[in-house]
Amino acid sequence: MVISSEKLLSSIGEFGLIKFIKKNNTKALKEHSVKLDIGDDCFVFASAKDNRYAVTTDIIIEDIHFKTKWSSPEQIAKKAVEVNVSDIASMGCAKPLYMFVSAGFSEKTTAAFAKKFFRALKKSCDKYSIHISGGDTVKADKLTVSITLIGICLSDPVSRSGAKESDIICVSGLFGDSGAGFDILNSGKRILKQHEKKLVKKHLEPEARLDIAYKMFQNNIKITSMTDSSDGLLKSVELLTSDYKKGAVIYLDKIPVSNELSEFSKKDKRKIYHYALNGAEEFELVFTIAACDKIKLQKILPSVSFIGSVDNSGKIKYCDKGIKTEIKYDGFKHF
Amino acid sequence: MVISSEKLLSSIGEFGLIKFIKKNNTKALKEHSVKLDIGDDCFVFASAKDNRYAVTTDIIIEDIHFKTKWSSPEQIAKKAVEVNVSDIASMGCAKPLYMFVSAGFSEKTTAAFAKKFFRALKKSCDKYSIHISGGDTVKADKLTVSITLIGICLSDPVSRSGAKESDIICVSGLFGDSGAGFDILNSGKRILKQHEKKLVKKHLEPEARLDIAYKMFQNNIKITSMTDSSDGLLKSVELLTSDYKKGAVIYLDKIPVSNELSEFSKKDKRKIYHYALNGAEEFELVFTIAACDKIKLQKILPSVSFIGSVDNSGKIKYCDKGIKTEIKYDGFKHF
Numbered sequence: 001m002v003i004s005s006e007k008l009l010s011s012i013g014e015f016g017l018i019k020f021i022k023k024n025n026t027k028a029l030k031e032h033s034v035k036l037d038i039g040d041d042c043f044v045f046a047s048a049k050d051n052r053y054a055v056t057t058d059i060i061i062e063d064i065h066f067k068t069k070w071s072s073p074e075q076i077a078k079k080a081v082e083v084n085v086s087d088i089a090s091m092g093c094a095k096p097l098y099m100f101v102s103a104g105f106s107e108k109t110t111a112a113f114a115k116k117f118f119r120a121l122k123k124s125c126d127k128y129s130i131h132i133s134g135g136d137t138v139k140a141d142k143l144t145v146s147i148t149l150i151g152i153c154l155s156d157p158v159s160r161s162g163a164k165e166s167d168i169i170c171v172s173g174l175f176g177d178s179g180a181g182f183d184i185l186n187s188g189k190r191i192l193k194q195h196e197k198k199l200v201k202k203h204l205e206p207e208a209r210l211d212i213a214y215k216m217f218q219n220n221i222k223i224t225s226m227t228d229s230s231d232g233l234l235k236s237v238e239l240l241t242s243d244y245k246k247g248a249v250i251y252l253d254k255i256p257v258s259n260e261l262s263e264f265s266k267k268d269k270r271k272i273y274h275y276a277l278n279g280a281e282e283f284e285l286v287f288t289i290a291a292c293d294k295i296k297l298q299k300i301l302p303s304v305s306f307i308g309s310v311d312n313s314g315k316i317k318y319c320d321k322g323i324k325t326e327i328k329y330d331g332f333k334h335f
Numbered sequence: 336m337v338i339s340s341e342k343l344l345s346s347i348g349e350f351g352l353i354k355f356i357k358k359n360n361t362k363a364l365k366e367h368s369v370k371l372d373i374g375d376d377c378f379v380f381a382s383a384k385d386n387r388y389a390v391t392t393d394i395i396i397e398d399i400h401f402k403t404k405w406s407s408p409e410q411i412a413k414k415a416v417e418v419n420v421s422d423i424a425s426m427g428c429a430k431p432l433y434m435f436v437s438a439g440f441s442e443k444t445t446a447a448f449a450k451k452f453f454r455a456l457k458k459s460c461d462k463y464s465i466h467i468s469g470g471d472t473v474k475a476d477k478l479t480v481s482i483t484l485i486g487i488c489l490s491d492p493v494s495r496s497g498a499k500e501s502d503i504i505c506v507s508g509l510f511g512d513s514g515a516g517f518d519i520l521n522s523g524k525r526i527l528k529q530h531e532k533k534l535v536k537k538h539l540e541p542e543a544r545l546d547i548a549y550k551m552f553q554n555n556i557k558i559t560s561m562t563d564s565s566d567g568l569l570k571s572v573e574l575l576t577s578d579y580k581k582g583a584v585i586y587l588d589k590i591p592v593s594n595e596l597s598e599f600s601k602k603d604k605r606k607i608y609h610y611a612l613n614g615a616e617e618f619e620l621v622f623t624i625a626a627c628d629k630i631k632l633q634k635i636l637p638s639v640s641f642i643g644s645v646d647n648s649g650k651i652k653y654c655d656k657g658i659k660t661e662i663k664y665d666g667f668k669h670f
Contacts (some may be wrong), residue, residue: 055469057435057437058437059437059473061473061479064475098390100390102393136392140396140477140479141476142474142475143401144439146394180448208527215368249344
């Protein structure tokens with residue numbers, strides 16, 4: 001891929017950048033092998049006699065990814081951990097082990113703030129038995145948290161690329177709450193109704209679905225492809241299908257949504273589907289299985305929903321209660 | 336350590352934070368062992384049947400660690416890589432393998448800038464056969480580059496803690512140039528003399544000393560402790576000695592300095608020593624060896640200088656041409 005010099009970076013986007021890096025990446029790894037390369041949820045490497053390690057990294061910056069007037073230091077720390085655990089969960093078989101935290105604090109940051117932040121970071125890490133293994137603390141105008149998390153793969157990692165025609169698209173939980181919560185926060189509204197508070201909480205305190213990944217791994221559910229929905233459900237489906245010249249039909253009425261989102265959207269289906277498809281930072285698992293594994297999965301994890309199927313069309317199409325619909329939805333963009 | 340809530344974070348500092356994190360860190364790593372914990376140049380882990388991996392992470396932020404009016408995108412990328420390779424070099428026996436890059440770009444960033452940045456990043460990685468393995472690209476007000484680098488240890492990693500009484504303190508190169516270069520840039524001076532240009536280049540384009548580390552490793556030089564001088568020579572000596580209740584005598588006149596620094600300092604010894612001891616971001620190796628290994632090292636690496644010795648005093652003292660001196664020098668602080 002050639003990146004034209006006149007363009008703004010925004011015209012290329014994150015995925016364009018990954019392609020640019022991937023091309024001509026150094027291959028001088030004779031004694032090591034890359035099991036899963038850049039561009040998936042984690043990078044996985046191993047040496048001949050080694051375990052396989054999954055690595056993921058994420059960075060969040062004040063006023064871009066969070067606001068200190070919305071989030072407590074505890075919520076910022078928790079979200080930073082969960083976001084990375086979510087990528088490890090996407091491997092299907094990985095256990096998080098070591099976390100590296102680079103934090104940029106402003107000169108005005110109080111010890112109390114930093115203490116609350118690191119206590120919450122530890123608490124979130126303890127929940128997953130993660131060891132805080134290193135980091136860097138620097139001055140910054142805006143609070144900046146960059147985390148790298150290393151996990152160990154207990155089996156073959158599940159990549160984004162394995163979906164096959166007629167595979168079923170599954171999701172681990174509800175969609176749209178986080179996006180709606182973000183819009184509520186962004187509206188500046190001060191006094192929130194009960195359902196609005198719940199949506200805001202979903203945005204500020206997401207939870208990775210490592211539990212779901214483990215349960216499927218322990219029960220030998222054969223997952224053909226998987227990612228997490230950090231950039232929204234639609235983007236996740238694209239990552240598993242159209243990125244590999246596959247297509248999908250999404251059954252809009254099968255996407256699980258909360259009562260709170262319905263109430264917030266005043267039962268306007270277009271609004272509900274908009275949040276469910278495009279709302280970012282949900283951190284649910286989006287994955288595919290062969291049709292023959294559906295009943296087994298349903299038994300083990302009744303909370304999993306089946307929201308679509310894979311085809312060879314190269315496009316994402318929508319169906320609402322069996323009827324094709326032509327609505328156009330856009331994914332979340334980083335730039 | 337208890338962090339009092341009223342204090343500003345700056346009163347605790349980076350090393351106080353590391354202590355805070357280290358305390359009560361999760362120990363739930365049954366199948367894995369930590370070979371070198373948080374607080375050293377790298378974190379090193381291994382499983383029973385595994386290779387040992389060294390991991391380091393660093394974050395640099397525009398207007399804090401660099402300015403785009405001073406540094407080209409190529410220089411920013413190169414420095415970000417070299418800083419991390421320098422930590423891997425500090426392990427004495429580690430080869431860098433996998434790099435994870437999180438980059439925050441402003442909305443105004445052009446594709447040309449990003450292209451130059453990532454091309455230079457690749458070029459720097461190629462120099463060390465490093466594979467760019469993952470990352471995250473996000474929006475940011477200020478250009479932010481967070482790198483995590485994983486290396487493999489070819490033998491036991493050298494920690495900061497092994498210096499013994501009467502060990503000799505060694506350095507891999509010149510000191511003070513980077514600090515002087517920074518001051519020249521900061522002065523806003525537009526037309527630079529030849530020696531000033533060279534000092535500025537040393538600040539903007541540092542080089543990690545992986546070559547020196549390798550040569551010592553290949554020649555079985557027994558290094559008792561090592562770190563890199565990212566926070567200045569004085570801080571490095573403290574990290575190897577007073578942090579472990581050891582002390583040191585530094586022979587000021589033995590610290591190697593460049594002709595350019597002498598010229599810039601107008602041969603004022605106090606100024607030269609100030610830059611040599613406190614100038615940060617030099618990325619030379621500072622290490623200790625047993626006195627009996629001095630001749631062997633001198634033969635293999637004539638460029639290495641012997642600038643002091645370790646004692647049990649718990650303090651850092653200075654000697655200038657054999658005469659004790661009481662000058663007080665302060666290290667570089669992140670906050």
